[in-house]
Amino acid sequence: MITTYRKYFEPAYGDPLPGTRIQAPEVCDMEDFGKWRKMHHLQTIADLTNDIKSCYCYRPIMEIETTDTAVDRDGAQIPLRIYHPQGEGPFPIMLFIHGGGWRMNNLDIYDYVPRYFAKYGHVAVVSVDYRLAPEYKFPTGLEDAYAALEWAVANAGSYRGDPGSVTVCGDSAGGNFSAVLCLMSRDRGGPAIHKQILLYPATTFLLKERTESEKRYGNGDHFLIINSELGMVNDYFADQKDAENPYASPLNADSLRDLPPACFISAECDPLLDQALMYAARLQDEGVPVDYHLYTGVLHAFINQTYQKTFEAMDDIIAAVPGSYR
Numbered sequence: 088m089i090t091t092y093r094k095y096f097e098p099a100y101g102d103p104l105p106g107t108r109i110q111a112p113e114v115c116d117m118e119d120f121g122k123w124r125k126m127h128h129l130q131t132i133a134d135l136t137n138d139i140k141s142c143y144c145y146r147p148i149m150e151i152e153t154t155d156t157a158v159d160r161d162g163a164q165i166p167l168r169i170y171h172p173q174g175e176g177p178f179p180i181m182l183f184i185h186g187g188g189w190r191m192n193n194l195d196i197y198d199y200v201p202r203y204f205a206k207y208g209h210v211a212v213v214s215v216d217y218r219l220a221p222e223y224k225f226p227t228g229l230e231d232a233y234a235a236l237e238w239a240v241a242n243a244g245s246y247r248g249d250p251g252s253v254t255v256c257g258d259s260a261g262g263n264f265s266a267v268l269c270l271m272s273r274d275r276g277g278p279a280i281h282k283q284i285l286l287y288p289a290t291t292f293l294l295k296e297r298t299e300s301e302k303r304y305g306n307g308d309h310f311l312i313i314n315s316e317l318g319m320v321n322d323y324f325a326d327q328k329d330a331e332n333p334y335a336s337p338l339n340a341d342s343l344r345d346l347p348p349a350c351f352i353s354a355e356c357d358p359l360l361d362q363a364l365m366y367a368a369r370l371q372d373e374g375v376p377v378d379y380h381l382y383t384g385v386l387h388a389f390i391n392q393t394y395q396k397t398f399e400a401m402d403d404i405i406a407a408v409p410g411s412y413r
Contacts, residue, residue, distance in 0.1 A: 090293050092338060095351075095367035095379055100303045103356045104384035108392070112307045120221065124191060131196050138393045139199050148202035154246070158238040165231045166216035167238065168194045169246050170205035176247030178211040179254065179410035182236050182268075186259030186286075186388065189220045189228060189323045200390060200401070208405030209412040211248040213239040217264070221322040225329050232264045233271055240278040252410040254282040258352075258390050259359070262288025266337045266366065269346045281409050286352040286400075287359050287387055290366040291338040292319055292330035298361035305358030310386050313358040338366050348376040350407035352400050357387040378407065 103109065115123055139145050152171045157164040172178050181204060185197040194216045201212035215235035217228040236255065243250045257265040262285040272280045294315035297305070305313035313319060324330055333340035349370050353363045371377045380403050382389065382396045389397055405411050 090291075090295060090339065092365040093368050094361060094364035095371065095377065096364065098300075098355060098360060098364070098381065099383075100299060101355055101383055103309065103386060107356075107385060107394075109308070109386065110310050112310065112312050120190075124219075127191070128193060128196060131192075135196065135199065135391060142393055144203065144206075144398070148199060148206045151202045151205045153202075158234050160231055160234040163218070163231075165218070165234060166194060167235055168198075168201070168214045168216075170201045170210075170212040170214070171246060172205045172209040172211060174209060176211070177243070177249035178209055178247055179252035179408050180239055180243060180248040180250065181210050181212045181254045181256050181408060182232070182239050182265075183212050183214040184217070184232050184255070184257030184261035184264045185214070186257065186261040187219070189225075189260045189263075189320055191219065197391070203401050204405060204408075207402070208408060210254075210405065210408055211243075211246055213246075213248075220320070224325040225323050225332075225335055229264055229267060229334060233268060236268055236272070236278055236280075249410065250278075251281075252408070253278065253280050254284060254408050255280055256284040256286070256404065256408075257288070258286035259388065260289060262286050262363075263290065263335075263337070266290060267334045270333060270337055270340060270343075273345055280347045282350065282407060283347050284350045284352065284404055284407055285363065285366075286390055286404075287354050287357050288351075288363055288366065289319070289359055290362045291336040293336050293339050294362075298358075300360035300362075301358045303358075304356050304360070304386075309356050309358070310388070311358050338362065338369060343370050343373040343375060346370065346373075346375050349378070350404070351377065351379045352390070352404060353379070353381050354385045354387050354389050355381055355383045356385060359387060
């Protein structure tokens with residue numbers, strides 16, 4: 088089994104830009120995690136809204152119409168939010184999968200990101216509110232995302248989407264899901280995915296030693312605390328052996344052949360940087376076209392900030408979507 092791999096390129100591992108905001112690592116109340124998560128979500132939404140309101144794009148993106156619906160999976164209603172571009176279509180489809188360490192965040196926290204894609208890229212975005220750990224263990228949230236992919240393709244006509252251009256896009260844990268959905272699509276015979284856009288994805292739970300990016304940025308003074316020697320997000324799994332499943336650790340899959348072209352969006356000052364670089368290298372070595380964008384001086388989760396590099400990254404994402412208007 089592959090547990091580590093070469094990197095797509097060797098990064099400089101530089102310092103954050105002077106104006107980069109560095110949040111303290113999250114300290115969760117595990118005795119009442121559900122209550123703590125709800126309060127954290129409300130505060131995060133308030134903070135993000137306050138930031139984005141001062142940006143020129145705020146009013147244009149808020150003109151994007153949305154529809155809230157749901158897909159049924161095993162008797163559970165999995166919320167979806169559709170972002171409708173202006174115009175007649177059909178529009179390229181993006182399934183957007185938010186990050187949050189498999190345990191955090193929701194549609195509202197990431198609302199501005201799909202709005203931007205719909206407004207400036209004329210992309211029909213379906214955002215999925217998958218179920219979270221620790222209440223729901225692997226692979227519940229992942230299968231929710233796969234059900235959302237099936238729904239997005241089967242119902243494309245209802246929101247003027249083009250099933251001939253389907254992109255999966257997600258950040259962090261959502262980047263993990265996006266990478267894995269491509270494996271699932273290949274293994275299960277569909278739905279067809281034409282592009283994978285992976286924002287600072289987690290690609291393996293099986294590292295035995297800390298990577299250079301973990302050593303440099305994973306100690307809490309660059310937002311995240313990650314130490315692969317001690318395990319990562321253990322409450323995502325009911326059985327720690329599940330971490331060996333390629334649908335949890337795609338870097339360790341037997342084969343990455345016959346997957347859609349990949350676009351990587353990485354933050355330089357991110358403990359997960361090397362995981363993305365290893366996955367990109369392995370995709371390339373197995374014949375998958377790779378386009379890699381590294382944004383120097385920014386931290387993990389910078390897509391939810393209002394830096395100039397945030398908007399540059401979102402424009403690069405739009406440009407990577409087959410059939411987008413950017």
